[in-house]
Amino acid sequence: MADVEFRKVRKAWGAVVAVDDLDLAIEAGEFVSLLGPSGCGKTTTLRMLAGLDFPSAGEILIGGRRVNDLPPAQRDIAMVFQSYALYPHMTVAENIAYPLKKRGVPRGERGPRVAKVAEMLQLGPLLDRRPRQLSGGQQQRVALGRALVRDPRVFLLDEPLSNLDAKLRGHMRAELVELHRRLGRTMVYVTHDQLEAMTMSDRIAILEGGRLQQFAPPQAVYAAPANRFVAGFIGTPSMNLIDGELAAGPAGPEFRAPGLALAVGPLAAGTQPGPACLGLRPEHLSFGTGPLAGTVQLVEETGHEAIIAVTLGEGGPRLVGRSPAGLALRVGGQVRLALNGPAAHLFAPGPTGRRLNAPSPSGAVAAAAAGDQP
Amino acid sequence: MTAIRRVLFNLFAWTVVLAVAFPLFWMIVTSVKPQSELFRRPPTFLPETVTFEHYWTLLTRTGFLDYFRNSVILSVATTLTVVAIATLGAYSLVRFRYRGRESLAFLVLFTYLLPSVVLIIPLYLMLVTLGVSNTIFSLVIAYTTFALPYALWLLRSFMAGIPEDLESAALVDGASRMGAFRDIILPQLLPGIISTALFTFILSWNEYLYALVLVNSDAARPLTTGVMSMLISAFNIEWSLLMAASVMMSVPLIVAFAFLQSYLTSGFGAGGVKG
Ligand SMILES: Nc1ncnc2c1ncn2[C@@H]1O[C@H](COP(=O)(O)OP(=O)(O)O)[C@@H](O)[C@H]1O
Ligand SMILES: [Mg+2]
Numbered sequence: 001m002a003d004v005e006f007r008k009v010r011k012a013w014g015a016v017v018a019v020d021d022l023d024l025a026i027e028a029g030e031f032v033s034l035l036g037p038s039g040c041g042k043t044t045t046l047r048m049l050a051g052l053d054f055p056s057a058g059e060i061l062i063g064g065r066r067v068n069d070l071p072p073a074q075r076d077i078a079m080v081f082q083s084y085a086l087y088p089h090m091t092v093a094e095n096i097a098y099p100l101k102k103r104g105v106p107r108g109e110r111g112p113r114v115a116k117v118a119e120m121l122q123l124g125p126l127l128d129r130r131p132r133q134l135s136g137g138q139q140q141r142v143a144l145g146r147a148l149v150r151d152p153r154v155f156l157l158d159e160p161l162s163n164l165d166a167k168l169r170g171h172m173r174a175e176l177v178e179l180h181r182r183l184g185r186t187m188v189y190v191t192h193d194q195l196e197a198m199t200m201s202d203r204i205a206i207l208e209g210g211r212l213q214q215f216a217p218p219q220a221v222y223a224a225p226a227n228r229f230v231a232g233f234i235g236t237p238s239m240n241l242i243d244g245e246l247a248a249g250p251a252g253p254e255f256r257a258p259g260l261a262l263a264v265g266p267l268a269a270g271t272q273p274g275p276a277c278l279g280l281r282p283e284h285l286s287f288g289t290g291p292l293a294g295t296v297q298l299v300e301e302t303g304h305e306a307i308i309a310v311t312l313g314e315g316g317p318r319l320v321g322r323s324p325a326g327l328a329l330r331v332g333g334q335v336r337l338a339l340n341g342p343a344a345h346l347f348a349p350g351p352t353g354r355r356l357n358a359p360s361p362s363g364a365v366a367a368a369a370a371g372d373q374p
Numbered sequence: 375m376t377a378i379r380r381v382l383f384n385l386f387a388w389t390v391v392l393a394v395a396f397p398l399f400w401m402i403v404t405s406v407k408p409q410s411e412l413f414r415r416p417p418t419f420l421p422e423t424v425t426f427e428h429y430w431t432l433l434t435r436t437g438f439l440d441y442f443r444n445s446v447i448l449s450v451a452t453t454l455t456v457v458a459i460a461t462l463g464a465y466s467l468v469r470f471r472y473r474g475r476e477s478l479a480f481l482v483l484f485t486y487l488l489p490s491v492v493l494i495i496p497l498y499l500m501l502v503t504l505g506v507s508n509t510i511f512s513l514v515i516a517y518t519t520f521a522l523p524y525a526l527w528l529l530r531s532f533m534a535g536i537p538e539d540l541e542s543a544a545l546v547d548g549a550s551r552m553g554a555f556r557d558i559i560l561p562q563l564l565p566g567i568i569s570t571a572l573f574t575f576i577l578s579w580n581e582y583l584y585a586l587v588l589v590n591s592d593a594a595r596p597l598t599t600g601v602m603s604m605l606i607s608a609f610n611i612e613w614s615l616l617m618a619a620s621v622m623m624s625v626p627l628i629v630a631f632a633f634l635q636s637y638l639t640s641g642f643g644a645g646g647v648k649g
Contacts, residue, residue, distance in 0.1 A: 050546055051546075071545065073546075081539045082539075085537065085542065087543075089561040098544070098557075103548045
């Protein structure tokens with residue numbers, strides 16, 4: 001049974017629709033990320049789950065119980081806020097003990113439980129300090145401690161790492177994954193950082209414009225994006241997206257754009273020829289040999305590899321690829337390249353055009369193959 | 375060059391300080407001079423003999439203590455009323471969303487656009503109709519009407535400075551809305567409440583016009599009008615007693631100010647920046 005469920009949930013403030021027609025079922029013990037660009041409705045979704053905002057329509061269930069009309073206190077959840085929201089006039093110990101106090105845990109029991117959480121998060125020496133005397137990382141751990149002290153059914157985390165510096169963020173990512181493994185609780189984690197979502201989650205819910213675009217494990221989101229938005233959003237550097245035409249070729253369906261024609265793999269049933277969009281991840285371009293010729297626009301050496309941007313032919317599409325370091329390329333020069341056709345993705349036109357490849361995409365596992373002749 | 379500028383600046387600053395402080399100094403000096411020394415020419419700067427007979431007279435032979443008690447009751451009651459209403463009002467204006475919220479906040483300031491002389495007659499008639507004229511209670515109502523709008527704005531800017539997440543966090547942690555208000559909002563708001571209270575207290579302690587018009591029984595008169603009617607007549611002004619009364623009237627304010635001064639200045643700062 002799903003631990004947390006959204007059924008046709010919609011939230012609007014006047015004319016602003018923050019979340020629309022959201023269906024989401026999260027299993028018990030799962031770590032789910034809500035991922036999307038700023039303003040896509042992640043925080044609103046989380047606040048509705050917490051009971052801080054109320055849906056305009058639809059149902060929210062926690063543990064099979066409809067919670068639409070329950071105040072936050074009765075939902076058996078804990079939340080970590082992006083701003084940490086530590087109570088400035090309380091010490092760290094009082095902050096962590098506050099949820100216990102509000103739920104009527106006797107005074108004598110609070111101390112040991114605070115101490116246990118403090119030990120787990122290495123907050124022991126800080127217990128008598130006030131929040132403003134702590135560094136960002138320490139504040140973050142206190143906020144986490146306040147959520148952990150009560151052992152709730154669901155943990156909600158709203159961009160908890162976004163105010164930390166890059167090194168600490170990497171460290172806390174690992175800590176959170178470890179914590180989730182140890183507690184085995186359901187966690188709903190909001191982030192706009194795909195690296196966080198990809199590395200930590202069991203499943204990722206990608207939102208855009210208040211609508212759910214895809215809900216799948218990280219590998220699936222990467223290997224088989226459900227639509228053009230997901231394809232462009234996930235992956236760095238992002239997937240090459242080329243608008244063109246889907247047509248019948250001599251050996252099956254073919255994608256055509258200026259300077260490019262590529263045989264594409266099996267398509268979803270009912271796909272018609274017409275405008276379409278080709279998606280190709282940078283790792284599915286290979287440089288040095290191949291049937292195509294491009295002009296080098298940009299070479300970024302990152303050390304172990306190089307990010308190379310080329311344009312195909314005259315005014316053709318611009319493609320970004322990665323290649324092992326050591327390939328001597330100069331900006332403005334010509335280079336031969338090949339595209340891995342079977343790994344390509346196809347999408348219907350429009351910013352969220354749906355995926356046209358046949359289910360069980362060959363692209364994810366296909367060995368590198370030479371590009372087809374134009 | 376800079377040395378001269380500094381000297382000039384210091385000179386200027388001290389002139390201003392002296393100009394402000396001298397009347398206060400003169401008030402104290404006059405209150406402790408014996409009657410015989412009061413009108414001597416040339417005047418003595420420091421009294422030759424210091425006497426507290428005027429204070430004694432005031433405390434034992436006049437209604438000063440009654441007026442003082444009235445003023446304390448009046449100011450404390452006004453302050454409590456204003457702070458209570460303004461805190462809840464500011465919370466509503468900042469946290470809840472409803473139509474006309476902003477206009478409402480501006481509308482309350484309209485009181486200050488009208489001279490009090492214009493408001494005082496209708497207010498008086500209303501209080502008479504309510505049957506509370508000539509009581510301390512009527513003055514509490516009157517003072518609340520003109521202290522509340524400013525208090526509301528002051529507290530509103532303090533309230534806006536408290537992150538909404540703090541309250542949300544308290545709700546998630548298991549508090550009710552009232553509980554979150556008490557545990558989180560009130561402690562955060564304390565500097566704002568103190569500076570609002572001080573402002574209201576000073577305003578009601580020193581108010582004269584409303585007290586003069588709305589109350590004309592000795593039982594309800596506060597210090598300002600009481601002292602005036604007692605010591606100033608068409609024929610004579612009791613300078614020594616008046617000065618002694620003034621000193622004693624200032625003491626509560628000076629004490630309050632000395633203890634809470636830092637809150638007050640921070641309060642006006644917050645009002646200025648965000649309001
Ligand atoms: N209290 C509110 N009143 C009106 N609009 C809001 C409110 N909260 C959020 N929104 C709008 O809802 C949309 C989604 O916001 P939010 O959930 O905070 O996005 P995210 O957390 O993904 O950045 C935004 O367009 C935002 O402007
Ligand atoms: Mg957000």
